Amino acid sequence: MQQPVSKLFISLSRIMLVLMLCASPVLGQAGNVATAAQAANTVHIEVNGQEQIWKNQPLIFQGSTFVPLRDVVQSLNGTLKWDAPTKTATIKVGRDTLIHQASTSSIQVNHVQLSTGVKSRTVNGTMMIPVRPLANALKADIKVQRTASGQMSVNVKTDQVSVLNAELASVDTYLREAEFPGMALIAKNGEVLLRQGYGLADEHTMNRPDQKTRIASLSKSFTAASILHLAEEGLLDVQDPISKYISGIPEGDKITLHMLLSQTSGIPSAFGRGEGTSLEETVEEIRHKTLKFEPGSAYLYSNSGYVLLAYVIEQVSGSSYADYVQQTILKPLGMKNSGEASRQVHTISGFVSENNAWVPAPYYVSQSGSGTIYSTVDDMLKWDRALYTDQILSQDTIEQMYKPYSSKNYGYAWILKENDQNRTVFHNGSGGGFATAFSRNLSDDITIILLGNHAGMDMTTLMSEVEAETAKALHLQ
Known part of the structure; x- marks a missing residue:
């Protein structure tokens, strides 16, 4: 070995x-x-x-x-x-x-x-x-x-983990010239065409494409899938009000799990990020928030909403959020390099800009449900492939995740992008020196995973450029 x-x-x-x-x-x-x-x-x-x-x-x-x-x-x-x-x-x-x-x-x-x-x-x-x-x-x-x-x-x-198909050399060149820091993977029909690491994992180590990293808000897809898995088991319904599971939430009898999933609940996004704060303590903080609008009437991206969903998962399943995701999704899919982050799990460092220089960021503190998962590009590809099957959720249920439920085209932890006959679902994330994006072209089965470790990157624009360059390289335009 x-x-x-x-x-x-x-x-x-x-x-x-x-x-x-x-x-x-x-x-x-x-x-x-x-x-x-x-x-x-x-x-x-x-x-x-x-x-x-x-x-x-x-x-x-x-x-x-x-x-x-x-x-x-x-x-x-x-x-x-x-x-x-x-x-x-x-x-x-x-x-x-x-x-x-x-x-x-x-x-x-x-x-x-x-x-x-x-x-x-x-x-x-x-x-x-x-x-x-x-x-x-x-x-x-x-x-x-x-x-x-x-x-x-x-x-x-020599490097045994990187992959670069000649067709995607232009994409690799683009990422190099854009000075993208982190890991990138591009696959067609599940076949890896590009798997590369760029920049620093920490001050003494280069990024390799097999390293563990924080995925920030890409974590939300696992939260949404867990809720839907419980729904398929008949243990809850997405139209249930949050008051059925958590007391004291403002307008809790009007806010449904569907609204939390689709970011239409009106609950503000921010919550305290003190290290060691329990899920219960964060839920207690959310109980004292003031809604931004009438539940279901508009769109507002809310990390707090996904924290409440994590708490629902714990209440209904009887397991911790981390254990439920591990046993229901990660373990069945063989995602051995993924889980809920802690200081005991070594991941690459996030970097933040300080005095015109990139320095290691403090430890990234989030809360269950919103941004606590770590993974690798290869494990995230396993998640991508599973969403084309019935292994975790039925295809009918998965389609619920992709439907746009607001003017922002936000579904359940996925944003729908449609252009002519091209149907793509996407999500991005940021926090603690990390910036990530995950794009799944459902029409051509092109998967693009960008797990960056520098704060402040415009991942939506970067992903759009990589999507376009990939389509051009693979003659899909």
Whole structure:
């Protein structure tokens, strides 16, 4: 089984350090480098299954493992150009461009700066670069094994998770030029044509398309589906008033579950987002809100309305919102990398703009029902495919989700977009440094998932551009 990248680098560093220390218990700086280079001679190196004979051997220095940059680039069939006056290397591998200046602790990957935490070194005229951040910049995986003879084997696999069909190269170019940060997936009839990561997952890690991330208000589709699942089981009716399940809501005898689902209840959107606030406490806060209009008379997007729906799910099912979604939707669909977020679940970081720079955002606090789900692009594709079947809900019920119930064409957690014969449902989300969008062209079966991790992006416009570029690339216009 392939080990996580971080653990593998740690294992490699420890192995090489042990070999170094066995050779000489007390070493100065020069001895460290020399002995480490000798220890590295016992390492068998493979890249994508092909044995590599590097002119310059890896070394370990002050606890960090370094590899010869030029040898690595050649093994990956990339190119390296060296600018002597600035001591800067420009590396091209596939569609990525990496720039690194000697004796610095960062690598520019396309348009972003990746912090390595360790400065590169020049040994006998050869630039040696920290292996972990270099592999990270290239989205590579490493596996370390010990052979029967005691020799260490290092197997490097280049990016195994990204996909780019030649037809969609223009879409990838568009996302790169737009400097989209996050993960993107595009599929036709369920077949993945583009799966890519862009920008930073955190200050030291590049986004890979298999990483977990917050999906913000895309969570609402799981809330709506859970309510409809309970309706199919005969445990509730969408025309039931909210007062049947929750007391004290303003005009609760007039506000139906249908109105909460379709954003026509009149309940204001905002609620307190203090970390650790229970669902019951948020519901109590909503009890004291003043309605914006007569229930059912207009449209107003309301996170609070979906919080009430989550509470209804708990009251009717007897399970927590997280458990109900997990057992009813995520587990049956094999969405193993999805669930309700907590600090214990590692996801990529959200970023916010501060003093004209992007900095990690504080932990994203939401409330059940409105924006608490984390997922991956692959898991979200599983959700997309399930909505073409009767596995979770019947097709008749699913059609209820797509119907426009107001002038804004909002259904149940989906917005309907119709153009001639083209029928598309869409939703977007934002919060805590994340910006997301999910588009499902029901006519041509084109799925587009954009899970971004920078605040403030206009995801509706971005999605429209990606939809248009995808249609053009696939000759659907």
